[in-house]
Amino acid sequence: MDISIIVPLFNEAESLPHLYEWIARVMKENKFSYELIFVNDGSSDESWQVIQSLREQSKFVRGICFRRNYGKSAALYCGFKEAKGDVVITMDADLQDSPDEIPELYRMITEEGYDLVSGWKQKRYDNTLTKNLPSKLFNATARKVTGIQLHDMNCGLKAYRNEVVKNIEVFSEMHRYIPYLAKNAGFTKIGEKVVQHRKREFGTSKFGINRFVNGYLDLLTLWFLNKFGKQPMHFFGLVGSLMFFIGFVAVIVVGSMKLYALSHGVQAMLVGVNPYFHIAILMMILGCMLFLAGFLAELVIRNSPSRNDYLIREEF
DSSP states (O other), rough: EEEEEOOOOOOOTTTTTHHHHHHHHHHHHHHHHEEEEEEEEEOOOSSHHHHHHHHHHHHTTTEESSSSEEEEEEEHHHHEEEEEESSSEEOOSSSOBOGGHHHHHHHHEEEHHEEEEEOOOOSSOIIIIIIHHHHHHHHHHHHHHHHOOOSSOOOOEEEEEHHHTTOOOOOOOGGGGHHHHHTTTTTTEEEEEEBBBBBOOOSOOSTTHHHHHHHHHHHHHHHHHHHSSSSSHHHHHHHHHHHHHHHHHHHHHHHHHHHHHHHHHHHHHHHOOOOOHHHHHHHHHHHHHHHHHHHHHHHHHTTTTTTTTTOOSSOO
């Protein structure tokens, strides 16, 4: 099979027939063998009934229906598990992604050898203040942290080699950072293509401003897991030891000042009254706690069933 197209959706009943017809036309014109996987993320409208109707029209349509709304990451994860095509395309169901982009995305994967190609909606029709500007800031931060020079990491229109989607785990709300997940798994040839952004024709956006806050938190989580996930002691142990050392030195300094004052007959305040003494003790306690946190994390990692999971590219 040439292509698997995965479409996660939530309450998009009106747009689904139009999207299906558009995709079917593009696939037929380019003579692709394909499957179209709709993942219904607990929609409360008639989306699943529409998908069932489309299945009756075409053997290429497949459907996954969640009992409740789990989020886009869960929908993509289940879609990736079922995908059989050599190239996997993801796109949103709201008709803002153009299926006409699929042939070129397919070519970039199969002929130019990319592991992943992400769409870049260079010209957007979203609200400038609530979406465009926060998106630019978000992507600038993501580029800095991940080292992947994509202009629009969160674009729903992407293409992957099948091997990529079978070897990454999309969880929580990490769908925003699939290129970073792919990079961490060893798939480093990541490209970008300028794609058309269309105005939404039906319904309303399902993502609020909170996605940017959650996005930054998820980015920090991924960065930490990538850098210290296998060896947490390298982070907690280092920071804890440094804080303990600073606190220990500070206690010695405060005590020495007290002894010096007494030896020279100078009236000195009680050590316990000195604020620097309390700060030093706090530093030592926090240092010990961080060190123990790292130690406990190492014990968890050592007993994790996935502690020695490594992706092998080739084997003889």
